[in-house]
Amino acid sequence: MERIILEEIMEKDKNQEPLQGDRSEEKQQKSVNRRDVLKGIATVPVLGAMAYGWWRKKRYDNFLNNQLSKELGMSYESPPAPVYARDGKPVRLGLIGFGIRGPQIARGAGFVHPDEIDTLKQAARENSADRRYQNYLEQEDMNLVVNGVCDVFDVHAERAIQTGANVNRVGTDGKLGKLPKRYRTYKELLAADDIDAVIIAAPDHWHGPMTIEAAKHGKHVYCEKPMTWTVPETYEVVKAVKENNIIFQLGHQGRQTESYIKAKEAIDKNILGKISLIEVTTNRNSPDGAWVYDIHPDASEKNIDWKQFIGQAPWHEFSLERFFRWRCWWDYSTGLSGDLLTHEYDAMNQILGLGIPDSATSSGGIYFYKDGRTVPDVLHTIFEFSEKELSLMYSATLASDKDRGKVIMGHDASMKLGNSITINADPESTRYKNKMQSGVIDPALPIYSYVPGRKNVDAVTSATEQYFADRGLLYTYRGGKRVDTTHLHVHEWINSIRTGKQPSCNIDRGFEEAMTAHMGTIAYKENRRVFWDRDNQKIV
Amino acid sequence: MNNSLNYSKSQLYLLTALRVVIGWHFLYEGLVKLANPDWSSIGFLLDSQGVFSGLFYSLASNPDVLKVVDTLNIAGLTMIGLGLILGSFTRLATIGGIILLAFYYLSHPPFIGLKYVLPMEGSYLVVNKNLIELVALCVLLVFPTGHMLGFDRLNYLIRKR
Known part of the structure; x- marks a missing residue:
């Protein structure tokens, strides 16, 4: 068996003539024999193979991305940051x-x-x-x-x-x-x-x-x-x-949430097709989340103006529990409907322009927190929007932390919405049928995903990014600023005061939010289906 | 360089093949990151567990440090990949590869009781692919091939002239 001996190089080295004077580099090269050169560059073709593979893969990815972006028309750009007026007067x-x-x-x-x-x-x-x-x-x-x-x-x-x-x-x-x-x-x-x-x-x-x-x-x-x-x-x-x-x-x-602004773009471009159902949820599982807040150790009748706290609410004797945990009683609170459903509803109203629903039904109960509260800790409210031909289902529990998120379901695709957006084509979609058959769209992978702050999100990495984004481990804020949405919301309000322009959650949106929440609450309290009389602008 | 080694043809070719495929893996990982201007190691770093996690968190917490980490990582992966494939500065590339893999392994050790947000693509207990690749590079460190099949052969001959 032929042996390739490492010493062969050393041997050859010994046999070489000694270096002489200013021998040119060219001559040096010549003294390395052809076999050495071949062995020296033996693995270079591997780079060629990788270059070819790289080119093929890029071309394939580009093809898919182009097909997709042509189909969707969605950008990955973040919405422009608002520019607010600054005048000298505080x-x-x-x-x-x-x-x-x-x-x-x-x-x-x-x-x-x-x-x-x-x-x-x-x-x-x-x-x-x-x-x-x-x-x-x-x-x-x-x-x-x-x-x-x-x-x-x-x-x-x-x-x-x-x-x-x-x-x-x-x-x-x-x-x-x-x-x-x-x-x-x-x-x-x-x-x-x-x-x-x-x-x-x-x-x-x-x-x-x-x-x-x-x-x-x-x-x-x-x-x-x-x-x-x-x-x-x-x-x-x-x-x-x-x-x-x-x-x-x-x-x-x-x-002010960037992903909601982006979600609106996707809805406006009809990427989901005909939307029939929206599912929004609240899951919390802690005393704090269930409004069982700490009672301040120094609090007493002496330093709380109880009468003023009560205001228009039914009279009740002084109670620290009621003062600090007022959300647990209808006497001061609007329950899940007013506190948490409203956030979910307003997000959907922002994205889809829902307006006030035509009807509401609610059910639920006090299933976990037997602490004397009167508001339910489990609540489900279903709103019907006849003009939009869709249902909005809100489901909440204060005794489980399972993450259910927000999902907008359309015939052609569904959108999962949180801090990030993931849109998956529906396997039975009519619009994407051909693209799914040709392999451009894989229903298992998102056709569009958006993580705030990221420009290029490709299908391969998006699953991981999704994972991070939904858990708040966002590397979207790399080197940049993470901005508090409340700050942006206050800033918008201040800017409106200075310019006279209407802010995003103005009185009209507020009216829609309040009536929607009240419909949910009345449906629960009166255990009946509640309707919105659009002509007379009232709940019946 | 240990020149007392001698390999059979198949030993040489297979060791070289091992070197080249590991090189391919490094190079492609480097190029993918290089081609994506938004790539950052921050997610990986923040997902660290185990005794060294503090170090990795601190690398991620300062944007300037992070930029350096990202650049070093991309450059390291690419250069090591090229070195291993071409058999150029093979020893340096091999040691560099071992160091990088040690970082990856130590930031995400698959030990009992450690859980990761970042999904793994297999099931591991103590030994994962990073560790296997690391050990494979250690093998290549003691069974070098670059000076036989690779640029190092030419470098060596020319330098000796």
Whole structure:
């Protein structure tokens, strides 16, 4: 058997004539024999094979992508970032309600309590992947000033004051700006001359009365969802907002979610075909998620203005549980319908322009949280939209964390929607039938997927990206900014105040949201199918 | 270089084939990333588990560091791939490959109790494809072929002249 001996090279080396003077490189080359050259370049053709394979694969991918993009006409570009007006005059804010959501919206507006800044800084120090502090610092300054605050609980009111004064975005070691004035009642705050606009984050039963009062004083309103607690006040809110010509933004910050804007593009281009069913869900499984919030240890009848909290709600003796966990009682709350269905509905209303449904049926019950609550912890509401010829099914439980997401089902394709979008062709689609037969479309792979911030998402990598995106491990924000949607929503509202343009979740969208939620609630409470009388604009 | 080795023809060809296919794998991984301007290692890094996960998280957390990591990874994969296929700077390429694979393995060790968001394409316990490829490169380190079938043969001869 022929042996190839490694020493052969060394041997040859020994036999070579010694180098002489300035022998040219060309001569050196010649002294390496032909066999050496062949052996030296023996594997070079492999590169040729790879180049050919690369070219074939690119051509194939391009073919598929071109066929697909021609068919879909969808872009992978992110929607353009809105450009907002900046004029020299600051907008003077009032903060009403400073429990849980109040501080979050204040942060979106640029104001964070010094304690909270310390916490964020500490978190960033301990875990460099925690970028909340940096995100906050990068948040654009909207030129706002907080002149007044109001909360019926002294501790919350005090925190609101400190938050509003933290104009330098500093921790407890920094210097605060001018302290905003604390008003004992929202009415006094709304009557103040040095306030242009208010953020309302009080309990549900206060949204309507506060918005109406604000509008009467010509103050612009950013109001948390749901817009109203009762049906009659819904009409009054609309009337007050329109008559007084204020800028009203309802707090569905999902309006700013990039994937929803993209989803609308896909719907407008009819990529899903005829849509017959939309499934939206809420799954939560924690006391916090079920509104069993912590009771502040310092809270008592002495530092809570209980009478003002009750307002138009039925009288009840002082209860810390009811004060901190008000969402659990119809007396102050709108339940799942108002708190969480509204977010899902508003997303679909944004994407599909649904308007108010023709009918609603609901069922559910208090199946898990036997804590004295009156609102259900499991709820399913089905809305029918006769003009659009589709059903919207909302299904929720506060006792399971299984992720079900949002799905829009069409004859030709279905869309799964979260922070990202995935559209899969339907195996029985008429429109994509030929493309599926020719192999251009594989129903198992998305025909379109969009992860915010990403330009090129190809079918091969999208499954993984989907995985990440839906779990919040988004590498879409690589090197760039992760922006709080609440900040964008507040910014849009502020811009509308400055320019007079209507914001995305204006009073008309608010009316649709409120009536839809009320239909779901009435259907549950009265255990009947509820209808929307379009001619008379009322629930029957 | 251990020059006392001698191989049969089939030993030489098969060792070279092993070198070339591993090279192909590296090169293609490098080129795919190079061709995708949006590719980043951040998802992979953030999905790290095990004792070294802290290190990998910290690499991912700073955009500037991440950019360097990404560039080094793409350049490393491509150069190592070319080196192994062509048999050029084979020893350097082999060692580089072992280091890269060690990083991949250590960031996602398939140990009992560690779970990953990133789906794996097989079932593994302790041994996964990264480890096998790493060991294969170790084999190639002690059974080199570049100076017999590869540019290293020419390099060596020319340099000795």
